[in-house]
Amino acid sequence: MKHYKIAVLAGDGIGPEITQEAIKVLKVVEERNDVTFELMPALFGACAYFATGDAFPQETIAICDQADAILKGPIGLSHEESKKIPVDKQPERGALLPLRRRYNTYANFRPVSLPKALAHFSPLKPEVIGEGIDLIMVRELVGGLYFGEKEMGVNAQGLRYVRETLEYDEAQIRRIMHQAFKLAMKRRKLLHNIHKSNVLKSSVLWNEVMEEVAKEYPEVKVVNYLVDAAATALCLNPAQFDVMVMENMFGDILSDQGGGILGSLGLMPSACLGDDKAYYEPSHGSAPDIAGKNIANPYSMIGSVAMMLENSFDMADEAKNVWAAMQGVFADGFSTADLSKPGSGVKMISTVEFGDKVVE
Ligand code: ATP
Numbered sequence: 133m134k135h136y137k138i139a140v141l142a143g144d145g146i147g148p149e150i151t152q153e154a155i156k157v158l159k160v161v162e163e164r165n166d167v168t169f170e171l172m173p174a175l176f177g178a179c180a181y182f183a184t185g186d187a188f189p190q191e192t193i194a195i196c197d198q199a200d201a202i203l204k205g206p207i208g209l210s211h212e213e214s215k216k217i218p219v220d221k222q223p224e225r226g227a228l229l230p231l232r233r234r235y236n237t238y239a240n241f242r243p244v245s246l247p248k249a250l251a252h253f254s255p256l257k258p259e260v261i262g263e264g265i266d267l268i269m270v271r272e273l274v275g276g277l278y279f280g281e282k283e284m285g286v287n288a289q290g291l292r293y294v295r296e297t298l299e300y301d302e303a304q305i306r307r308i309m310h311q312a313f314k315l316a317m318k319r320r321k322l323l324h325n326i327h328k329s330n331v332l333k334s335s336v337l338w339n340e341v342m343e344e345v346a347k348e349y350p351e352v353k354v355v356n357y358l359v360d361a362a363a364t365a366l367c368l369n370p371a372q373f374d375v376m377v378m379e380n381m382f383g384d385i386l387s388d389q390g391g392g393i394l395g396s397l398g399l400m401p402s403a404c405l406g407d408d409k410a411y412y413e414p415s416h417g418s419a420p421d422i423a424g425k426n427i428a429n430p431y432s433m434i435g436s437v438a439m440m441l442e443n444s445f446d447m448a449d450e451a452k453n454v455w456a457a458m459q460g461v462f463a464d465g466f467s468t469a470d471l472s473k474p475g476s477g478v479k480m481i482s483t484v485e486f487g488d489k490v491v492e
Pocket residue numbers: 146150207208388396397398399415416417418419420421422427428429430432470
């Protein structure tokens with residue numbers, strides 16, 4: 133019997149609601165397989181700050197250190213609420229970035245996927261979607277502007293100023309490129325390299341290293357795309373993309389756009405992999421506007437569990453079953469409020485009902 137420890141960081145906003153549904157699915161997987169999951173809940177994010185004064189408390193760190201994998205809900209507060217927390221204790225700066233730094237989870241995989249049968253969820257026309265949307269964004273997660281030196285102050289002219297640095301070394305670029313090329317080899321052998329080398333020197337080095345790594349994967353066709361052009365192309369012709377690789381900030385923005393072309397951020401799970409530790413989280417934020425209403429879409433969180441089963445526990449078959457179960461709920465004509473707009477013909481169900489149907 134295999135035994136895995138999972139740190140469960142439910143997070144803020146809709147986090148606890150969608151985490152509860154993900155746990156239901158884990159319990160079913162446990163019943164059906166020769167495996168036990170030891171769930172270790174811990175405070176993380178704004179909830180942790182209000183309870184302990186620290187968004188990533190020592191106790192949570194200890195639990196994550198012990199865990200075989202971490203399941204993390206979204207964190208953060210509404211723009212107004214976040215003013216109650218000092219800048220350096222903000223959930224993103226005080227918890228999310230330290231988590232990523234601690235476990236060096238440099239490779240973030242964000243699938244943007246919508247089968248043809250679900251084209252009606254997307255704001256794009258069916259002829260644009262064609263045979264369906266099926267791409268993966270590979271986002272570098274522990275470098276760039278997010279982790280560069282930051283400074284705020286008053287300059288010699290008495291003006292408030294701010295400085296943030298975008299820094300990568302070649303080793304950081306090389307390892308994310310290897311992840312992207314390896315993934316491309318398993319898929320269509322097509323890699324879109326997203327950059328902004330006409331303006332940013334960081335992209336010049338990024339592209340140089342990409343070309344060096346590409347020599348090790350001669351079968352993969354590389355297409356270079358400026359990030360701004362890629363944003364347009366994602367709307368006009370998403371089918372051209374398969375694997376896309378990009379630095380941290382570009383990945384944050386383009387992957388939210390990925391959620392947009394699917395029809396909801398609620399369809400965006402992700403995996404964040406380091407050399408020794410991985411955590412799994414929805415790509416979206418804590419959606420404070422819909423928190424506590426039992427209307428959030430748990431697909432992103434349950435999909436993150438599927439990615440955990442495959443990557444951390446070597447349970448690819450069960451991962452496929454989880455995806456299929458969720459697609460089955462959609463195929464039966466049901467979804468949560470985000471995807472069941474009036475006139476869409478989709479029958480609206482709650483967060484809990486969605487989880488129940490997946491379990492069924
Ligand atoms: P962050 O900066 O943390 O990424 P954000 O500002 O991008 O956060 P989100 O919290 O991701 O914002 O949410 C944007 C909007 O998308 C929300 O207001 C909500 O309406 C919708 N949304 C996000 N996640 C879900 C979900 N799981 N189900 C339904 N709607 C969602």
